[in-house]
Amino acid sequence: MEKRNKTAFEQLINTKEKVKDNWEETERGKNFNILIPAAILEMDLTPNLKIVLGFIYSVCEKRGYVNMTNKRISRYLCLTENTISTTMKELRQLTFIQKTDKGDVLSSEVQQTIQQRKDRTILIPFEVFNSKLPPGAKILWGEYNSLSKGKKPYYASREYTSKRLNMNKSSISNWTTLLYDNDYLQKNDLYSGYKFKKRIIITKIFERSKKDDYNKEIEEQ
Helix, strand or coil: CCCCCHHHHHHHHHHCCCCCCCHHHCHHHHCCEEEECHHHHCCCCCHHHHHHHHHHHHHHHHHCCECCCHHHHHHHHCCCHHHHHHHHHHHHHCCCEEECCCCEEECHHHHHHHHHCCCCCEEEEHHHHCCCCCHHHHHHHHHHHHHHCCCCCECCCHHHHHHHHCCCHHHHHHHHHHHHHCCCEEEEEEEEECCEEEEEEEECCCCCCHHHCHHHHHHCC
16 A cells, blocks of 8 residues: 555545534534624515525624525525525515625625614514414514513504514414414413404513523513
8 A cells, every 4th residue: 555644635635525514413513593683673674685684684693694595595494495585585686785705794784774774673582483373474473572471461552563574464464373273382372342442462481501501581681
């Protein structure tokens, strides 16, 4: 057998293709949370655009850029690859995101808009964004949980929620029912009386370690 020196060995090792860091398929990926700032929530965008833009914002906050393929993002957000491809293309056309040598980043205009608004951010945990719920229902769950945290009642009016999320009231009603029917809400009760009508929402609590408590991340913002 032909002998080779250490330098030659190291050169051979370094030429091998590096294993891709598919972090979203690890335990770390299952503890990842999507944050969507108020500035994005109030934009006149479809739920698909909002949740993907929120995902890009969240990854950029942790890694600086997003260099995942559409296929990887689609599996992670539980959306079709075609939906992700179309959404990413539209976000670039709107100049909300832009390509760099490392990957996609938020445009400076979007970053500035987010920084100027200090209103309540919503958080969507893996258990919700990786589900087959429609993107609008996932965002609505995040809004409910931003106040409920699985313990307190969310009792803001449908009109308030509609304005804050820039979604129509009928969609909010339908998605609330969908969330409750699929056990993402502990409570969805309507209280009514003479000139009085209030709906009480309490979100489901997902079991996490104290270290990875998604509701703690909301409280620390």
